[in-house]
Amino acid sequence: MIRALIVDDEQLARAELQALLEATGEFELLASCANGFDAIKAINEHQPDVLFLDVEMPVINGFQLLSMVDAERMPQVVFVTAYDEFALKAFEEKTLDYLLKPVEAERLALTLTKLKHTLQRGQVPSYTTPELQRIPCCQGRRVKLVDIEQVESVFTDISGVHLRTAEAQLCTDLTLKVLEQRTPLLRCHKQYLINLAFVDEIQLLEGGTASILTRSGHTVPVSRRYLRQLKERLSF
């Protein structure tokens, strides 16, 4: 069984695709997501084999969603769209396939064949995704997009990944790894990323570690492993 995830903002479109997938008897549907935020969570949680992804979605579209997924956990992607095949053509070679709505069962069967081959060969898809400009964060029940320039530092703890800006601390569903890969933020500790633009002071400590004081007065630890990298970037 191929472990699949559907991402589409229209309930009827999800239901229709779900019915089509079930009819083949080859898919195990892990979740059906109505937007990009839910999708990130679901991807991180379930690590599906394939993503049936709508392009036009609110706030985070299909392409943007892919740049929020950890490259190592990247599933195969099948875009599903009503009319944007022209936009997809540019992406086509990198994605596994694309389907046009309304989806025909015969066409889906072709996709399935292609998918099986690819999965058998164990190819991990790699998409050259654009750098992230804005990070989706949750703030209570609302979703907020934070400009990367405003982020001072990012850290993980037991409850998840947190973004710190001058004003607030927010949690995000993106992993530290994705943020390190797709943004200019620099890794300075196993659990920390730092935005060099906000570094106010670096205090070198015994044992080859250091401590960064940010402009808004927070301290960010630097481990021995990442200090050299930091020194190189700041050339000191």
Add this chain to the structure above:
Amino acid sequence: MGLIIDLLQQMSVFLVIAYIFTKSPAFRPLTSESLSWRHKLLLYVIFSSFSIMGTYFGLPVQDAIANTRAIGPVLAGLIGGPLLGVATGITGGLHRYFLGGFTAFSCGVSTTMEGLIGGLVCMILLRRGQAEQRFNPLIALLTTLCAEGLQMGIILLLSTPRAEAFQLVQAIAAPMILANSAGAALFMSIIRDQRRMYDHFGAMFSAKAFELAERVLEILGDGLNHKTALQMAQLLHRWTGVGAVAITDRKQVLAFVGLGEDHHLAGSQIMSPLTRRAIENNQTVFADGVREIYHCTISDQCPLSSALVVPLRVDQDVIGTIKLYEPRRKLFLNINRSLGEGLAALLSEQLMHSRYQEQKTLLAQSELKLAQAQVNPHFLFNALNTVVAVLRKDADQARDLLLHLSRFFRKNLKRSSDITTLEEELDHVRSYLYIEEARFGDRLSVNLEVDAALMSIHLPAFTLQPLIENAIKHGVSKIIEPGTINLSAARTDHGVEILICDNAGTYTEHDQSDGLGLQIVDKRIKNLYGPSYGLTLSCQPGEMTKVSIKLPLPESMESKA
């Protein structure tokens, strides 16, 4: 007593000549407000002749002449000022002087003085800003009265022997003063009446020309074609009274009305070299029938012999001509010539305007078609996908969806540029919304709140649908939370306001296709109702986007309000 009768008789002959003068072209200068030097010279010659004639027609009395010489200089002074008066007086006076007699010198001097008096009265009246009073017969009468009184005084003073002079004055004073004053007054009244007639005629002609122009513009509102050309030619023919009128485009005669219409046929090629010249050189061609004669190239029997050909221009390009003809026996009136030229200029303006309007409408229409074509596929395929999904569980709803879809597209195809009612527009929008509400499910709810009395108001077709579509495509579908669209139409103090609000607040001016759609809707409303109506857009980011459509309240509703 006999002398008075004689003098009055003589004056009558004088007035007949004066009357003939006012009917001649030489009188023309007097109809204008200010006199040029050439006109003054002409008046000098005329009034001097009158003065000399007055002396000639005079009656010998005791070695002197009882006469009406004074009328010339006094009127010349009154009309043309001191200089003209004195010049006329000197001429009349010198003539009298050389005729001899014991009053020769005194009469010569007094005639000059009479011209001067007329001139002084003229100057006083001009200074007081009462120029028109110069033509008042009463003033002419009083001025001549004074002048003749003065003459009698001068005769008494300068003529010798005194006794004879006294006797003479006793005999001629009363008849001459009376005859000259009355003569001057009557002469002036003839002049005044003639002036008034000219004025009246001018005013009448202007009024006629304006009315004609207005009617012609009305006809031309439908553009220049065979039908409107015929209507215009008929109108021009009737109003100007010329022999015939023709209207052509660059190649053929569009209409011909009047003499010779039996062989000058509408639809035939332009044959006349005059017309070709007018078109080629882009200038008015005039064959006055005397120096240059119009020869009909079609028939030898054609009665027409003079023609005016005025080009019709749009943007400096000749697109046709207006032609006025007169037959052999009639003179081509100057007035008709200037009327023809004026009308052609006016029509050229109007043609340019209507062409501009036409292009503007065409542009708005093609832009609209473009926008329609751009939006449709997205909507169509998503709608079809919705139907396919619904079909799995609810065939009735699927049928409804397809019926609405078909209804929506049928209306889309049918309505291109016309004006429709709010009711029709809402109907169109409802079909669209029925499908979109099914597609978005819980994510879209729409509230309609329309004053039922406004259902009949007019607006350009395809006004509401693009706005609703924008509210969904660029608004509600861009947010994760449930979206709401409020559509309302209500009366305001200044007319009707239709509001379309969504709770997304995602409008950005950079969105090109969005902006284009709004612009077209706005342009079409402004084309229909004028610049004070149309769209205004406001956006509170993250809160709401509001589009307001302002329309005028129909007059029929204003009275009820």
